[in-house]
Amino acid sequence: MASDPFRIFIVEDDIIFAKIISHHLSLNPDNEVEIFPDGKSLLKNLYKNPALISLDYNLPDMTGLEVLKQIKEFNPDTPVVIVSGQQDVATAIELLKKGAYDYILKDQDTKERMWNIIKNIRENVELRQKIAILEEEIGRKYEVNNLIKGNSPAINKVFILIEKAARTNITVSIYGETGTGKELVAKSIHHASGRRKKPFVAVNVTAIPKELIESEMFGHEKGAFTGANNRRIGRFEEANHGTIFLDEIGDMDLNMQSKLLRVLQEEEVVRVGGNENVKLDVRVIVATHKNLQELVRKGEFREDLYYRLLGLPIHLPPLRERGSDIALLARFFVDEFCQKNKLGKLSISSKAIEKIQKYPFPGNVRELKAIMELASVMTNTDVIEESDISFSTASASQDFLYEETTLEEYNKKIINHFLQKYDNKVRLVARKLDIGKTTIYRLMNEGKL
Numbered sequence: 001m002a003s004d005p006f007r008i009f010i011v012e013d014d015i016i017f018a019k020i021i022s023h024h025l026s027l028n029p030d031n032e033v034e035i036f037p038d039g040k041s042l043l044k045n046l047y048k049n050p051a052l053i054s055l056d057y058n059l060p061d062m063t064g065l066e067v068l069k070q071i072k073e074f075n076p077d078t079p080v081v082i083v084s085g086q087q088d089v090a091t092a093i094e095l096l097k098k099g100a101y102d103y104i105l106k107d108q109d110t111k112e113r114m115w116n117i118i119k120n121i122r123e124n125v126e127l128r129q130k131i132a133i134l135e136e137e138i139g140r141k142y143e144v145n146n147l148i149k150g151n152s153p154a155i156n157k158v159f160i161l162i163e164k165a166a167r168t169n170i171t172v173s174i175y176g177e178t179g180t181g182k183e184l185v186a187k188s189i190h191h192a193s194g195r196r197k198k199p200f201v202a203v204n205v206t207a208i209p210k211e212l213i214e215s216e217m218f219g220h221e222k223g224a225f226t227g228a229n230n231r232r233i234g235r236f237e238e239a240n241h242g243t244i245f246l247d248e249i250g251d252m253d254l255n256m257q258s259k260l261l262r263v264l265q266e267e268e269v270v271r272v273g274g275n276e277n278v279k280l281d282v283r284v285i286v287a288t289h290k291n292l293q294e295l296v297r298k299g300e301f302r303e304d305l306y307y308r309l310l311g312l313p314i315h316l317p318p319l320r321e322r323g324s325d326i327a328l329l330a331r332f333f334v335d336e337f338c339q340k341n342k343l344g345k346l347s348i349s350s351k352a353i354e355k356i357q358k359y360p361f362p363g364n365v366r367e368l369k370a371i372m373e374l375a376s377v378m379t380n381t382d383v384i385e386e387s388d389i390s391f392s393t394a395s396a397s398q399d400f401l402y403e404e405t406t407l408e409e410y411n412k413k414i415i416n417h418f419l420q421k422y423d424n425k426v427r428l429v430a431r432k433l434d435i436g437k438t439t440i441y442r443l444m445n446e447g448k449l
C-alpha cells in the first residue's frame with residue numbers, strides 16, 4: 001500500500017527561487033510540493049493539512065509573523081520553517097519563540113538545508129507514529145481483562161471495584177493471600193486511571209532492610225549518612241504524578257508507619273538529611289495478606305494510618321474459591337508458556353483438570369502458573385496428563401489431604417511414601433509408622449503397594 005505523500009507548501013513571492021526549491025525537493029517522489037506567492041493564498045489552503053510549510057519572512061501582503069500566528073492557530077503541530085534574506089538573529093529568535101520549527105537563510109545552500117530539515121521531520125513523524133502504536137499496544141496489554149484472567153463471580157466483583165477505583169484517586173487497600181494477584185490488581189487500577197502514562201512504582205516493604213527503608217521511600221541528600229555519596233530520590237518521588245504500590249504494608253514497623261502517615265497527610269516528602277519539602281501528587285495503593293484490623297487491635301499497626309489507608313478495600317479471593325477460573329487460568333498459563341518458548345500447542349486432559357480442581361492451591365495463582373509451566377515441560381505428548389501435574393513439596397501434605405479418598409487408600413499412600421523415603425526397608429518403615437511389618441508385606445503381596 002502506497003503511503004500518503006509528504007505535502008510541502010512553499011510560501012515565496014520570488015517565484016524563480018520557489019521553483020528551484022520545489023524542483024530540488026520533488027527529486028524525492030514521496031514529496032508533493034505546492035507554491036503560494038503570498039500569505040493569503042496559503043491561509044486559504046491550510047485545510048489541505050501540509051506536513052511542512054516553508055515560509056518567506058518578507059511577503060507582499062502580510063508579515064511572516066502574522067502568517068506564522070495564523071498557521072499555528074489553525075494547527076499548532078504544523079512545522080513551519082522560516083526562510084529569509086535578512087540576517088537578523090533577533091527576528092529568528094522571536095519566530096522560534098512563536099513556534100517556528102527552524103529558521104534558514106535564503107542563499108545558494110537553502111535547498112540543501114531544507115532537504116535535511118525535511119529528512120529530520122519525516123524521521124520524527126515516523127518515530128512519533130511508532131511510539132503511538134507502541135503506547136496503544138501497551139495500553140491494550142494493561143487493559144484489565146488482558147492482565148487479569150478469569151470470569152468467576154468472585155473475580156467479576158473485583159473487576160467492578162477496579163473500574164470504580166480507577167475513576168478517582170482514592171487510596172486502595174488490597175487484601176488477599178499470597179499469589180492471588182494483588183500486584184496485578186494494583187497495576188490494572190493504575191493503567192485504567194488517568195495516571196497510566198506516569199510511573200507505577202511497586203515497593204515490597206518486607207524486601208527492604210529496616211534501617212534503609214526511610215531513605216528508600218523518601219530519598220536522601222548527599223552525606224545524609226555514611227555511604228550516602230550522592231543525592232538519591234526515593235520511591236515516592238519516583239512515583240510522582242503516578243501510582244505507588246506498597247506491598248506487605250502490614251509488615252511496616254511502627255516508626256516507619258508514623259513517617260508514612262506524615263507524608264500522606266502533608267502530601268510532601270523531605271529527603272533524609274534534607275530540609276526541602278518536595279510536593280507530591282501520588283496515588284497510593286497498599287496490599288497485605290495480613291488482617292490489618294487485627295494488627296491494630298494488637299497495637300502493631302497505627303489506627304490512624306489504618307483509616308488513612310483503608311480507602312476502597314478490595315478483597316481478592318483465594319484461587320480455590322474461584323471455581324471455573326482454575327481451568328481457565330491453567331489453559332492460559334500453558335498457552336502463554338508454549339508461546340513464549342516456541343512450543344507447539346498443548347492441550348490438557350480432563351483428568352488433569354480434575355486433579356488441579358481438587359487441589360487447594362496455598363500459593364494461589366502463582367503456584368498454579370508454576371505447576372502448569374512444569375507440566376508443559378514434563379509432558380511427552382501434546383496433551384498434559386494427570387501424571388504430568390505435580391504439586392510442590394511445600395504444599396504436598398495439603399495436596400494429599402485434599403484428595404478425598406478412603407482410609408485404606410490413605411494408608412496405602414502413607415506406607416508407599418515411607419517405603420520410597422526409606423529405600424524400601426520394610427522393617428524400618430514398620431517401626432516409623434508403628435505398624436506390624438506383616439501388614440506391609442501383606443499389602444505388597446496383594447499388589448496394593
Ligand SMILES: Nc1ncnc2c1ncn2[C@@H]1O[C@H](COP(=O)(O)OP(=O)(O)OP(=O)(O)O)[C@@H](O)[C@H]1O
Nearest residue numbers: 147148149150177178179180181182183184365366
Ligand atoms: N487473574 C490472573 N490472571 C493472570 N495472571 C495472574 C492472575 N492473578 C495472578 N496472576 C499471576 O500470578 C503471579 C502472582 O501475582 P501477584 O504478584 O500479583 O500476586 P500477589 O498477591 O501480589 O503476591 P504476593 O502476596 O506474594 O505479593 C504473577 O505472575 C501474576 O502475573
